[in-house]
Amino acid sequence: MEEPIISVKNLSKQYQAEQQGGITDISFNIKKGNVIAILGESGSGKSTLLKCIYGLLKADTGEVQFNGKRILGPDEQLIPGHKEMKMVTQDFSLNIYAKVYDNIASMLSNTNVQAKQEKTTEMMQHLHIAQLKDKKITQLSGGEQQRVAIAKAMVSNTAVLLLDEPFSQVDALLKNQLRADIKRIAAETGVTVVMVSHDPADGLFLADELLILKDGKLLQQGKPADVYQHPNHIYTAQLLGNAVVLGHEEAEKLGLEVKNGHAVFYPEWVELKSSWNSRRFEVKDIYYKGFYEELLLERNSVKIRAIQLNRGEHKKHDHIQANISRFITFVS
Numbered sequence: 001m002e003e004p005i006i007s008v009k010n011l012s013k014q015y016q017a018e019q020q021g022g023i024t025d026i027s028f029n030i031k032k033g034n035v036i037a038i039l040g041e042s043g044s045g046k047s048t049l050l051k052c053i054y055g056l057l058k059a060d061t062g063e064v065q066f067n068g069k070r071i072l073g074p075d076e077q078l079i080p081g082h083k084e085m086k087m088v089t090q091d092f093s094l095n096i097y098a099k100v101y102d103n104i105a106s107m108l109s110n111t112n113v114q115a116k117q118e119k120t121t122e123m124m125q126h127l128h129i130a131q132l133k134d135k136k137i138t139q140l141s142g143g144e145q146q147r148v149a150i151a152k153a154m155v156s157n158t159a160v161l162l163l164d165e166p167f168s169q170v171d172a173l174l175k176n177q178l179r180a181d182i183k184r185i186a187a188e189t190g191v192t193v194v195m196v197s198h199d200p201a202d203g204l205f206l207a208d209e210l211l212i213l214k215d216g217k218l219l220q221q222g223k224p225a226d227v228y229q230h231p232n233h234i235y236t237a238q239l240l241g242n243a244v245v246l247g248h249e250e251a252e253k254l255g256l257e258v259k260n261g262h263a264v265f266y267p268e269w270v271e272l273k274s275s276w277n278s279r280r281f282e283v284k285d286i287y288y289k290g291f292y293e294e295l296l297l298e299r300n301s302v303k304i305r306a307i308q309l310n311r312g313e314h315k316k317h318d319h320i321q322a323n324i325s326r327f328i329t330f331v332s
C-alpha cells in the first residue's frame with residue numbers, strides 16, 4: 001500500500017489560557033495528490049489543525065508526519081513551517097508594495113528567466129488574474145488578492161498546499177470557477193491540497209475526501225458522496241445538507257419509528273406526489289431558492305422541509321402528500 005504523504009497521529013492541542021478550544025486526539029492519513037477538505041462550524045478547530053500540519057503550532061500530544069518524518073514544531077526550527085508545503089492564510093501574506101506579477105514570480109529562482117516568466121504568466125492565467133499583472137496589491141479587491149495569494153503558493157512546485165478558507169472573499173460567480181480551477185491544477189500538477197472551509201459546497205465539489213470536525217474532534221472522514229449519504233452524526237447531516245432533525249416524539253407523529261433517537265433526513269428525500277397514498281401535510285411557507293423552492297410543511301404540529309422543483313406547483317396553505325422516502329436514525 002502506498003505510504004500517505006501526511007499522517008496525523010493522535011494530535012491534541014489545547015490553548016493554555018482557555019483550557020478549551022483547540023483539537024483533541026485527531027488521527028487520519030492523506031494520500032499524495034488528493035484534495036482534502038476539512039469542514040466544520042466556526043471554532044471547530046480547523047485552523048488549529050492546519051497550523052499543526054504546517055508546523056506553525058506545537059501540538060500538546062501526538063504528531064504529524066510528512067512522508068514518514070515528523071514535522072518539526074515552531075520551537076524546533078528558525079523559520080516555522082515546512083519547506084515542502086505552502087500555506088495560504090486568511091491574511092494572504094502578500095508584499096503589498098509589489099506588483100501582482102512580482103509577488104508571484106518572487107517564488108521562482110532566476111536561473112532560467114524565460115521559464116520563470118512563462119510559469120508566472122501561466123499561473124496568472126489559471127487563476128484569471130493576468131489582466132492585473134501590473135497592479136499593486138493595495139489596488140486589488142479582497143477576492144483578487146486571494147487569487148494572487150493562491151497563485152503565489154501554487155507557482156513553485158510545492159508538494160502540499162494548505163488553504164485556509166480560500167474562497168472567503170471571492171464572489172459566488174467566481175467561486176465555482178476557482179473551485180474548478182484548483183481541482184484541475186491539482187490534478188495536473190499532482191499537488192496535495194488540504195483546504196479548510198466552513199462552506200460545505202467547497203468540500204462537496206472539490207474534495208476527494210472530507211474531514212468533518214466538531215468541537216475539536218474528528219467525526220467522520222470519507223468521500224464526499226459517502227459522507228453526505230451516510231453521515232455518522234446529526235451535525236454532519238446538518239452541516240452538509242441542512243438536514244431536518246426530528247426528536248422521537250415528532251418522528252412518531254409522522255409514523256417514523258426511531259425509538260429513543262432522532263430521525264434525520266435531507267429535504268430532497270421527501271417526495272411530493274399528490275397521487276400517493278401517504279400522509280397529508282399543509283404547506284406553511286415557501287422559500288424561493290432560485291431553480292427550486294423549499295417548502296415548509298406541517299402535519300400534527302411537526303414541521304419538515306421538502307424540495308419543490310416545479311415552481312408554484314404547490315402553494316401556501318395547500319394540503320399535499322409527502323412521503324419521507326428515507327431517513328437515518330441516530331440513537332441518543
Ligand SMILES: Nc1ncnc2c1ncn2[C@@H]1O[C@H](COP(=O)(O)OP(=O)(O)OP(=O)(O)O)[C@@H](O)[C@H]1O
Pocket residue numbers: 015016017018020021022040041042043044045046047048049198
Ligand atoms: N490563540 C488562541 N488562544 C486561545 N484560544 C484559541 C486560539 N486560537 C483558537 N482558539 C480557540 O480554539 C478553537 C478552535 O479555533 P480555530 O481557529 O482552530 O477554529 P476554526 O474552525 O478554524 O474557526 P473559524 O472557522 O472561525 O476560523 C476556538 O474555540 C477558538 O476560540
